[in-house]
Amino acid sequence: MEPTGVTLDKVDRDVAILLAAGDDPKIVADHLDMALSTAYRLINGMCARAHVAGRAKLLIWILQHPGCLFKGVISVPGLHVQPCECGSPYCLGMIAAQLPPIDEMLQLPTGAD
Numbered sequence: 001m002e003p004t005g006v007t008l009d010k011v012d013r014d015v016a017i018l019l020a021a022g023d024d025p026k027i028v029a030d031h032l033d034m035a036l037s038t039a040y041r042l043i044n045g046m047c048a049r050a051h052v053a054g055r056a057k058l059l060i061w062i063l064q065h066p067g068c069l070f071k072g073v074i075s076v077p078g079l080h081v082q083p084c085e086c087g088s089p090y091c092l093g094m095i096a097a098q099l100p101p102i103d104e105m106l107q108l109p110t111g112a113d
């Protein structure tokens with residue numbers, strides 16, 4: 001069976017944008033004028049479709065699939081294996097975190113010639 005792509009509808013995208021901005025479900029619910037239980041239901045539904053366990057992993061998935069915040073874009077479920085060179089904000093950050101400190105990177109070879 002082919003993996004099913006994930007598309008977020010308008011209300012899912014509104015929730016996802018607020019989550020990506022760091023808002024917790026209570027703030028999301030207040031901002032979107034919905035019940036807290038509705039916010040949790042939407043978050044849990046996105047987790048299930050994105051094949052991730054929990055809100056923190058959903059946030060990573062959103063950062064790995066920023067296209068999901070746009071209407072009609074089909075995203076792949078599941079998280080990327082690191083190191084990943086997809087160019088998403090999350091994966092770029094993870095690669096940058098693996099780099100040696102800038103001082104080491106800029107250090108010129110000593111004792112040459």
Ligand SMILES: [Zn+2]
Pocket residue numbers: 064080084085086087088091
């Ligand atoms: Zn990636």
